Amino acid sequence: MVNTVATAPGDSATIAAEAPTDNQKLLDFVTEIAQLTTPDRIHWVDGSEQEYTQLTDELVEAGTLTRLTSPDFPNSFAAFSDPADVARVESRTFICSEQERDAGFTNNWVDPSEMRQTLSGVFDGAMRGRTMYVIPFVMGHLEAEDPKFGVEITDSAYVVASMRIMARIGADVLRKIEELDAFFVPAVHSVGAPLEPGQEDVPWPCNEEKYIVHFPETREIWSYGSGYGGNALLGKKCYALRIASAMARDEGWLAEHMVILKLTSPQGRSYHLSAAFPSACGKTNLALIDPTLEGWKAETLGDDITWIRPGKDGEFRAINPEAGYFGVAPGTGWHTNANAMRAIAKGNSIFTNCALTDDGGVWWEGMTEEPPAHLTDWKGNSWTPDSAEPAAHPNARFCTPIDQTDMLADEYFAPDGVKLDAILFGGRRKTTVPLVTQARDWNHGIFYGATLSSETTAAAEGAVGTLRRDPMAMLPFIGYDAGDYLKHWVEVSSEADPEKLPAIFLVNWFRRGRDGTIAWPGFAENTRVLKWIIERLEGTAEAVETPIGFTPTPDALDVEGLEITQEELEDAITVRPEEWRTELEDIDAWFSRFGESLPQSIQDELEELRSRVA
Numbered sequence: 001m002v003n004t005v006a007t008a009p010g011d012s013a014t015i016a017a018e019a020p021t022d023n024q025k026l027l028d029f030v031t032e033i034a035q036l037t038t039p040d041r042i043h044w045v046d047g048s049e050q051e052y053t054q055l056t057d058e059l060v061e062a063g064t065l066t067r068l069t070s071p072d073f074p075n076s077f078a079a080f081s082d083p084a085d086v087a088r089v090e091s092r093t094f095i096c097s098e099q100e101r102d103a104g105f106t107n108n109w110v111d112p113s114e115m116r117q118t119l120s121g122v123f124d125g126a127m128r129g130r131t132m133y134v135i136p137f138v139m140g141h142l143e144a145e146d147p148k149f150g151v152e153i154t155d156s157a158y159v160v161a162s163m164r165i166m167a168r169i170g171a172d173v174l175r176k177i178e179e180l181d182a183f184f185v186p187a188v189h190s191v192g193a194p195l196e197p198g199q200e201d202v203p204w205p206c207n208e209e210k211y212i213v214h215f216p217e218t219r220e221i222w223s224y225g226s227g228y229g230g231n232a233l234l235g236k237k238c239y240a241l242r243i244a245s246a247m248a249r250d251e252g253w254l255a256e257h258m259v260i261l262k263l264t265s266p267q268g269r270s271y272h273l274s275a276a277f278p279s280a281c282g283k284t285n286l287a288l289i290d291p292t293l294e295g296w297k298a299e300t301l302g303d304d305i306t307w308i309r310p311g312k313d314g315e316f317r318a319i320n321p322e323a324g325y326f327g328v329a330p331g332t333g334w335h336t337n338a339n340a341m342r343a344i345a346k347g348n349s350i351f352t353n354c355a356l357t358d359d360g361g362v363w364w365e366g367m368t369e370e371p372p373a374h375l376t377d378w379k380g381n382s383w384t385p386d387s388a389e390p391a392a393h394p395n396a397r398f399c400t401p402i403d404q405t406d407m408l409a410d411e412y413f414a415p416d417g418v419k420l421d422a423i424l425f426g427g428r429r430k431t432t433v434p435l436v437t438q439a440r441d442w443n444h445g446i447f448y449g450a451t452l453s454s455e456t457t458a459a460a461e462g463a464v465g466t467l468r469r470d471p472m473a474m475l476p477f478i479g480y481d482a483g484d485y486l487k488h489w490v491e492v493s494s495e496a497d498p499e500k501l502p503a504i505f506l507v508n509w510f511r512r513g514r515d516g517t518i519a520w521p522g523f524a525e526n527t528r529v530l531k532w533i534i535e536r537l538e539g540t541a542e543a544v545e546t547p548i549g550f551t552p553t554p555d556a557l558d559v560e561g562l563e564i565t566q567e568e569l570e571d572a573i574t575v576r577p578e579e580w581r582t583e584l585e586d587i588d589a590w591f592s593r594f595g596e597s598l599p600q601s602i603q604d605e606l607e608e609l610r611s612r613v614a
C-alpha cells in the first residue's frame, strides 16, 4: 500500500489516482471531506509499525508527545492536553435523529438538517494547513460473520496513533472493505484548529467550540474541536456504543458499556461475566482482577465495551469490539491492579495527562503508595508531594494494547465470543445499594439496569459526586430513545432460551460505613463477591430474600483472611428498607421522565418493589 500521498487535495480524479483503493464509496467520502475541510495533505493509514514510528516521531517533533526514556516504559509516550480538553463533553454530544422523540430525553437533539448546516460551517476549511488521515477500522473481528467497519478521517496524528492501539485498523481492514464492498460508518474528526501559512502549531490543538454529533439513522459520526479520547477516537464510545446501539436495536443484539471476564473455579469450571459500570466506576479494575482466593483464576476479554448477540443455541454470546485499553490512570497501581501495570510495563503505550518523573517515566496518584519526591505535573509545573493539586489529572489515561495482558483469555480472539453466564450492574453509591444482590429473574434484572445510579466522576465534564440515574451505565451512550432502549432489552431476551439467560446481579463497591469511609476493601477483594455469584449460578451459595433481591447470608460471603470488621461488613451488605423508601421517590421521578416509552414490565417491577419495602 502506498503510505503517504503528499498532495494538495483537489478534484476527485487526483485523490482517486493517489489513493490505495478503488472502492468508490470510500473515494467519494474522502473526496467530499477533503473538499470541505481543505487539508494540505492526505495520508491513507496502513496501520504498519513503520507508519506508527513515523507518526510518533512527528508528534515528538511537534511537542504533542514526549518520548519516555525510562526503561520502565519502553516505546511509550506522554501527551498533555489543553487544560480545557480533558474529558468527554456530554453537553456538546448530540443525537440527530429525524424525529426528536427518537433521541429521547437522555440525549441532546438537534434537527439533522439544521445540524448538517452547522457542521458544514464549522468543518469548512477546518483542516487547512494540516494532514488529513484516513483510517479504515473494524470494531470487533475482521473475520466476524458481519464485520462492523468504519473509516475515521481525522486531522490529528495523536488520534491515529491512539486508534492503532484501540482498534483493528489499516491495510487488512481496507482490503476486507473492498472485498465485501462493505458498508462502513463514515466518521469525521477535526481538532478544529486550521493553520494559516507560517502559523506555528500548538502541542494540543483544539477548539473551544465542540460538537460530538451522531446521525443514528444514516450511521454517521462528526466530531469537532476536541482531541480527547472519548470525543476523538471515534471507534470507541461514538461508534461501538452510540451508533452500534442503534444498529443493535435494528438487528436484534446489544451494544453495552461492559467488561467481559472469564472466571474459573478451583473445580475447573469456567464462567463468563459481563459488568456494566459508569465511566470511572471500576470496569478496568474488574476486568483485570487478580483473584485473592486460592484456586480461582481470572482472565479478561475486555474492559469497556461488550457486544452481545443471541447465539444459535439460545445463549447470549459476548465479544469485545476493541483492541486496547483507554483506562483511567489514577488509582491504577501495583497494589490495586497489577495486571494493568504489567500490561503497561510492556510498553507501546500513550499516556495522556499523567505526570512526568525526573527519570523520564510517568506517574499518577495511586501508582505507588508513596509519590516520588519530585515530578512535572500534567500542566508542566514542578510538583512535590506538598503541592496542592494532584500531579496527574483525575481523568488521566493510559492507552495500551490489550494483547499485552498476561491474563488475556484465548476467547478474546474468537470471532463469535463467549457464552455469557451472568451480568453485573454497578455504580458508585455512598448509601442504599448493598455490596451484591441477585435479581429474582431476567425482568427484575432489567429493572436493576433501568434504575442503575451513580455519583458522577471526572470522566465527563461537570460536577463530580452528584447522584444521577445511569441506565445500564449507558446514559451518555444510548444512541436513541432511552425507553425504546429498555424495551429492546426486554424484547431481545425473547430471542434467547429462557433457561440460558444470564443471571443478573447489582453490585456496589463504594458504599460508606458508619465512619464515613468506603466499607468494602474492593479491588482484588471483589473476588469474594465473584465467588458468591458463581456459587449462586451453581446453586450452592446461601442467600436471603430481601425486598430488593437475594443477598448473601453473613456466612455465604467468603471473608476468610480479609481485613474487615464485622461492622464494616454489615454496612457493606445490609439492605436497609428505609433507604429504599427514599430511593423509591427518586426512581419515581426518574421513571416519570420516560413518559409513554417506559416498558410496562419495568413499571410493574417498581410497583412490586414498592409493596415489598412498604
Ligand code: GDP
Pocket: 277, 278, 279, 280, 281, 282, 283, 284, 285, 286, 303, 327, 328, 329, 330, 331, 332, 336, 509, 510, 518, 521, 522, 523, 524, 526
Ligand atoms: P472504569 O472507567 O469504569 O474502567 O473504572 P476504573 O477501573 O478505571 O476505576 C475508576 C476509579 O475507581 C479508579 O480510581 C479506581 O481506583 C477506582 N476503583 C475501581 N475499583 C474499585 C473498587 O473495587 N473499590 C474502590 N474503592 N475503588 C475502585
Ligand code: PGA
Pocket: 087, 088, 229, 230, 231, 237, 278, 279, 280, 304, 326, 327, 328, 459
Ligand atoms: P471510560 O470511558 O471512562 O468508561 O473508560 C472513556 C472515555 O471517557 O471516553
Ligand code: MN
Pocket: 280, 283, 284, 303, 304, 326, 327, 328
Ligand atoms: Mn475503563
